[in-house]
Amino acid sequence: MAQRERRKLGEILVEWGVITPAGVQEALDHAQKQGMRLGESIAALGLADEEEVTKALASQHNMEYIDLDRNVVPAAELTAIPLDLIRKYLVIPAGKEDNRLKVIIADPLALEVLDLLRFRLNCEIEPCLGSRTKIRAYIDQFARSDVSIDEAVKTMHATIDQDAPALDELVADGELDENAAPIIRLVTMLITQAVNMRASDIHIEPMANRVRVRYRIDGVCVERDNIPKRMQGPVLNRLKIMAKIDLAQRRVPQDGRIQLPIAGTQIDFRVSALPANHGESIVLRILRPDSVRLGIEALGFEPDDNARFQNIIKRPNGIFLVTGPTGSGKTTTLYAAINELNRPDRKIITAEDPVEYNFTGVNQVQVNDSIGLSFSRILRAMLRQAPNIILVGEIRDMEVGEVAIQAALTGHLVFSTLHTNDAPSAITRLIDMGVKPFLVASSIQAVMAQRLIRVICKECKEPYPNPDPRMMRMLGFRDDELKHITPMRGKGCNACHGTGYRGRQGIFEMMEMDNTLRELAFNRAPLVDIRRAAHASGMRSLLDDGKIKIAKGVTTPEEVLKTTQLEDLLTE
Numbered sequence: 001m002a003q004r005e006r007r008k009l010g011e012i013l014v015e016w017g018v019i020t021p022a023g024v025q026e027a028l029d030h031a032q033k034q035g036m037r038l039g040e041s042i043a044a045l046g047l048a049d050e051e052e053v054t055k056a057l058a059s060q061h062n063m064e065y066i067d068l069d070r071n072v073v074p075a076a077e078l079t080a081i082p083l084d085l086i087r088k089y090l091v092i093p094a095g096k097e098d099n100r101l102k103v104i105i106a107d108p109l110a111l112e113v114l115d116l117l118r119f120r121l122n123c124e125i126e127p128c129l130g131s132r133t134k135i136r137a138y139i140d141q142f143a144r145s146d147v148s149i150d151e152a153v154k155t156m157h158a159t160i161d162q163d164a165p166a167l168d169e170l171v172a173d174g175e176l177d178e179n180a181a182p183i184i185r186l187v188t189m190l191i192t193q194a195v196n197m198r199a200s201d202i203h204i205e206p207m208a209n210r211v212r213v214r215y216r217i218d219g220v221c222v223e224r225d226n227i228p229k230r231m232q233g234p235v236l237n238r239l240k241i242m243a244k245i246d247l248a249q250r251r252v253p254q255d256g257r258i259q260l261p262i263a264g265t266q267i268d269f270r271v272s273a274l275p276a277n278h279g280e281s282i283v284l285r286i287l288r289p290d291s292v293r294l295g296i297e298a299l300g301f302e303p304d305d306n307a308r309f310q311n312i313i314k315r316p317n318g319i320f321l322v323t324g325p326t327g328s329g330k331t332t333t334l335y336a337a338i339n340e341l342n343r344p345d346r347k348i349i350t351a352e353d354p355v356e357y358n359f360t361g362v363n364q365v366q367v368n369d370s371i372g373l374s375f376s377r378i379l380r381a382m383l384r385q386a387p388n389i390i391l392v393g394e395i396r397d398m399e400v401g402e403v404a405i406q407a408a409l410t411g412h413l414v415f416s417t418l419h420t421n422d423a424p425s426a427i428t429r430l431i432d433m434g435v436k437p438f439l440v441a442s443s444i445q446a447v448m449a450q451r452l453i454r455v456i457c458k459e460c461k462e463p464y465p466n467p468d469p470r471m472m473r474m475l476g477f478r479d480d481e482l483k484h485i486t487p488m489r490g491k492g493c494n495a496c497h498g499t500g501y502r503g504r505q506g507i508f509e510m511m512e513m514d515n516t517l518r519e520l521a522f523n524r525a526p527l528v529d530i531r532r533a534a535h536a537s538g539m540r541s542l543l544d545d546g547k548i549k550i551a552k553g554v555t556t557p558e559e560v561l562k563t564t565q566l567e568d569l570l571t572e
Contacts (some may be wrong), residue, residue: 009038012056013048020515021509023047042386050131058129061108066094067135068104070460081121089113091137100124106132138494141514183234188260190225191269191284195262197497200286202269204239206232206279213280217497218454218504219327232279239282243271251275257355258284270356277417287356296336299329300505305540308510309448313337313415318445319408321395323392323420329452329506331356332418334391337415338362341389350391351378367393392416398434405435408443417498423449423511423539424531427521449509451542453555453565454501454538464556471557475547488553505554507545507563512537 010024019042031041039053051067058065071094080093080101088550091113092104101123107114114125190213194202199215206212211227227235240247243256258269270285301309312320317342320337322330337356342361353367353375363385376399377390377396382390394417395401408414420426426447430440464487472482490500511517511534519528535541546560 008058009053009056009060012059013042013052016052016056018048018052018056049389050133054129054131057108061129062193063108064128066104066128066130068092068130068138068494070491081117085117085120086139089116090132090139091117092130092135092138094128096123101125102126102128102357104128104130104135106130106135109257183231183238186227187235187238191258191260192262193224194284195267195286198503202284202286204235204282204284206236206276206281208278211235211279215261218499218501219452219455220499222497227287236273236282239271239284240273242306243269243273244275244519245271245273250280251377268356270354289357296340299333299336301551302540302545303506305508305510305545308446308512309337310340312446312512313341313413315413315445317408317413319404319414319443320445321416321417321418321426323423323426323447323449324451325419325421327452328450329504330450331393333448333450333506334415334417335359338389338391346388347386348389348391349382349385349387350393351375351382352391352393363387375400376403379407383407384408387412389413390415393420395430395433401430401433401435402439405439405443409439420449421438421445422531422542423509424534427530428527429518430520437522437524441518444513444521446510446512448511449542450506452504453507453546453549453559453563454499455503455505455554456488456556457490457493457496457500457502459495459502460491460500462491463487464489467557471561475550475557475560476543477547486553487550487557489556500556501559507542507549507560509539509542509545511539 002377003006005330010021010028013019014021014024023042023045024038027041027045027047030036030045031038034041034044036044039057042048043050045052058062069230076331080096081091081103083089086093089110090106094102094104095503101117101121103114103117105112106129108127108129114127117125144145190204191202194215197215197217199217200219201216203214203216203221204211205214206229208229210229211232212223213225213227214221214223216222226339228414237247240254245254245256252275254273256271256273258271260267260269261450266289268287268289270287272283272285274281274283296306296309320448322333324330338350338359342348342359344361347363348361349363351365355364355366358364359380365373365382367373367375367378375394375396379390379392379400380403390404390407390412392400392404392414404414404416410476416430418426420429424447426449427440427444431437467487472487490496490502492498492500496502513521514537516533517530517538520533543564546555546564549555550557550560
């Protein structure tokens with residue numbers, strides 16, 4: 001039987017309406033003059049983009065087309081092909097089944113490369129097609145950094161094997177150029193990679209037989225690298241030197257800071273070293289200047305809560321409390337408010353532990369308990385500075401609470417945080433601390449509880465077919481509501497590293513004090529009564545705010561359940 005004749009690339013593009021016959025002829029003439037292929041010529045002349053040409057080539061050669069922006073290729077798959085071949089031939093392994101390896105290539109006629117892979121890997125190769133630009137970008141993002149780290153680790157192995165003390169001395173030299181020692185390159189790569197992957201923390205954790213490196217991305221820890229145990233000392237020493245931490249002290253916790261320019265932006269890192277069983281555990285908190293200057297709109301408020309928030313922070317006096325557990329974005333919210341209010345006609349003073357971000361025009365004071373510079377002492381001194389707005393990092397005890405309340409009652413606008421699970425609990429928490437109920441009732445303007453939820457990746461967002469009915473009932477969705485909404489989820493792609501989420505937003509519970517709530521606070525009413533009155537006055541709960549985000553396709557039902565601590569009920 002005669003083989004079916006392969007269609008021409010130009011015919012396919014004309015049939016798809018991408019290019020005209022005259023354009024094909026122009027590209028053919030250009031290709032002949034320049035000695036290039038037709039597809040390259042079409043892309044070079046701008047008659048069609050590279051993606052359209054690649055799709056047409058896949059159709060022409062009866063190959064699967066893979067869009068690397070929308071399809072997940074786990075970085076772990078890179079180990080299926082030696083990294084020198086990946087870089088040299090621009091090939092990406094995309095999964096292996098039985099003895100057949102799927103490989104993404106840019107050239108459908110690269111038969112020699114496919115034969116080489118079959119010979120080197122001793123398996124069948126199933127070629128797929130992807131655009132050259134996206135393949136190169138993927139390798140730059142994932143493979144190249146891993147190759148560099150790999151090479152650095154190998155070099156370090158050799159150095160440590162030959163002369164371990166010499167390497168420690170080399171690392172301890174603060175004047176060394178980045179390329180002077182492999183350990184310096186390795187540490188710099190780990191930090192740079194974390195910043196590029198949008199991590200908020202880097203965790204370097206010595207274990208019994210290795211050193212684990214994890215990045216926290218969108219609130220979730222992801223294991224990134226394993227460093228051999230013999231390299232633990234040099235890696236930790238290098239980080240401590242960068243953070244200006246005492247190298248000789250390994251038995252007590254220490255803190256430091258690092259400043260590094262990455263991709264043209266000066267990034268601050270808050271460093272914490274904690275003695276642990278297998279060596280010092282070091283955590284680097286990544287402080288991006290732009291993360292607190294995104295503006296109030298980027299926090300995730302619904303329009304009605306945004307209007308109330310704007311109204312509250314512009315009042316002349318009173319206390320505005322933000323509550324939630326550690327890592328729920330309280331500081332970011334307060335900084336957004338301070339940034340909004342930071343004007344030449346207002347004097348703003350903050351007491352923070354520690355000062356994480358610097359604001360031009362704001363007087364920021366660092367708490368230092370070792371010399372007696374506590375929150376309460378700073379707060380009392382603040383009042384003699386005639387400020388308009390005061391930010392107290394956290395109300396930790398009755399003394400700080402009472403001074404903050406006195407400041408609010410004498411004409412200052414006070415912002416602070418509390419560790420409570422919801423907004424109504426802040427009232428009972430202050431009273432339990434020992435703050436007098438009539439002071440709580442008269443000074444607090446509003447309390448806002450918040451959590452951070454992961455946002456569905458825009459690159460791979462898709463409808464969520466048949467979500468678990470029990471889960472939707474737990475969230476409080478009625479059957480008639482479900483008919484009018486389409487929950488969304490992230491399929492997982494390279495933009496979100498296969499998680500289906502990219503970035504975070506807040507869900508909020510805004511309790512604005514009114515006469516009823518003030519009376520309940522004054523009378524030491526039980527928490528259940530305060531919560532009931534808050535809902536009656538228009539407070540939307542964290543769960544209800546999460547439901548709105550689900551209905552809008554911002555996040556998933558599972559994320560709201562997890563964040564509002566209802567997921568345990570689902571598994572009972």
